[in-house]
Structure formats: C-alpha cells, structure tokens
Amino acid sequence: MASSRSTRASAAVERLKKRTGNTGYSMARTGDGLFFLSEAPGAPALNAPLELDDFVAFVNGLGPQEVKRISKNDVEFEKQLVRKKPGS
Template identity: 75%
Template sequence: MASGRSTRASTAVDRLKERTGNQGYSMARTGDGLFQLSEKPGEPPLCEPLELDEFVAFVKKLGPQEVRRVSKYDVAFEKQLVKKPTT
C-alpha cells in the first residue's frame, strides 16, 4: 500500500511542477510514513511532516491554480440546477 500512497503524493508534486514551471520541487517521505515538500532537493522543507491527504491538499494550494474551462453548455446546465423561487 505504501507505493499507492507515494504515487498519489508524487502525482500531486508533478502537477505542481507543471503549474509553476519549477522542476526543482522535491518530495521526501519520513520514516513514519509522512510527507514533506522542498523547493529543491536538500533545502529546508516548506511544511512540517504531513499525512497523505493533508500533504496533497497543501501541494494543491501552492502555485497558480488551474482555471476550469467553462462552456456555454456548462453555464446553461448550472442555471437549470438553481431552484426557481415559488410564489
């Protein structure tokens, strides 16, 4: 199960590298199975050791966020989801 955890964490770091253009981000795993992130290998970590879910959430918040593409059909569908007031 450890490899699945590492894969999810490393995928989050890979997406961060793509968003920021900084290929230096480095993930480390402690002996307790917690995760840390550094801007470059050997630099101080940017966060304290975190559990997998907390680590992935931390990494997602860093750097520019991806803008979700919205089509006119998405807008129309969302309008249909809003309840109309009853009079």
Template identity: 85%
Template sequence: MAGARSTRASAAVDRLKRRTGVTSYSMARTGDGLFFLSEKPGAPPLCAPLELDEFVAFVNGLGPQEVKRISKHDVEFEKQLVRKKT
C-alpha cells in the same frame, strides 16, 4: 497501499511543477510515512511532515491555480439545475 499513497502525493507535486514551471520541487517521506516538500532535494522542507491528505492539500494550494474551463453547455446546464431547485 504505500505505493498508491506515494503516487497520489507525487502526482500533486508534478501538478505543482507544471503550474509553477519550477522543476526542482522534491517530495520526501519520513520513516513513519509522512510527506514533506522541498524546493530541491536536500533543501529545507517547505512544510512540516504531513499525512497524505494534508500534504496533497498543501501542495495543491501552492502556486498559481489552474482555471477550469467552462463551456457554454456547462453554463446552460448549471442554469437548468438552479431552475429545477426553485
């Protein structure tokens, strides 16, 4: 279970690196399993140690956000959903 937790947290950091272009971000875990983020290994943490879900949300909120692409088909589908609700 701990491996999956680390994978999910490190995937969030990898996405942050891609969004920002800053490859030096570093994630670490405390002895009691909490996560924190630093700008580079050994640098002061950018957040207090957080539980996995809080850490992922914190990291996902940093930097520029990815814009989700919406196709014409998605737009039409959304319109149909709205019409069916009314």
C-alpha cells in the same frame, strides 16, 4: 499500500511542477511515513512532515490554481437547472 500512498503524493507534486513551471520541487518521506516538500532535492523543507491527505492538500494549495474552463453550453445548462428546480 505504501507505494500507492507515494504515488498519490508524487502526483500532487507533479501537478505543482506543471502549474508553477518549477521542475525542482522534490518530495521526501520520513521514516515514519510522513511527507514533506522542498524546492529542490536537499533544500530545506517547505512544511513540517505531514500525513498523506494533509500533504496532498498542502501541495494542491501552492502556486497558481488551475481555472476550470466552462463552456457557454455549461452556463446555459446551469441556468436551466436553476429555473427547473421543484417548487419554482
């Protein structure tokens, strides 16, 4: 279970690196299994040690956010769904 926890946290850090272009971000775990992030290995932590879900949410909130692409077809489909709701 511990390895899947680390994998989920490290995947969040990898996404952050990709979004920001900063490949120096580094994740570490405390002895009691909490996670923290720094801008480089050995640099000061950017957060207090956090539980996995809180850490992933923290990391996901950093840096520029990826914008979900929506096609014209998606927009038209959404319009049709709104028009066809029951009771309309």
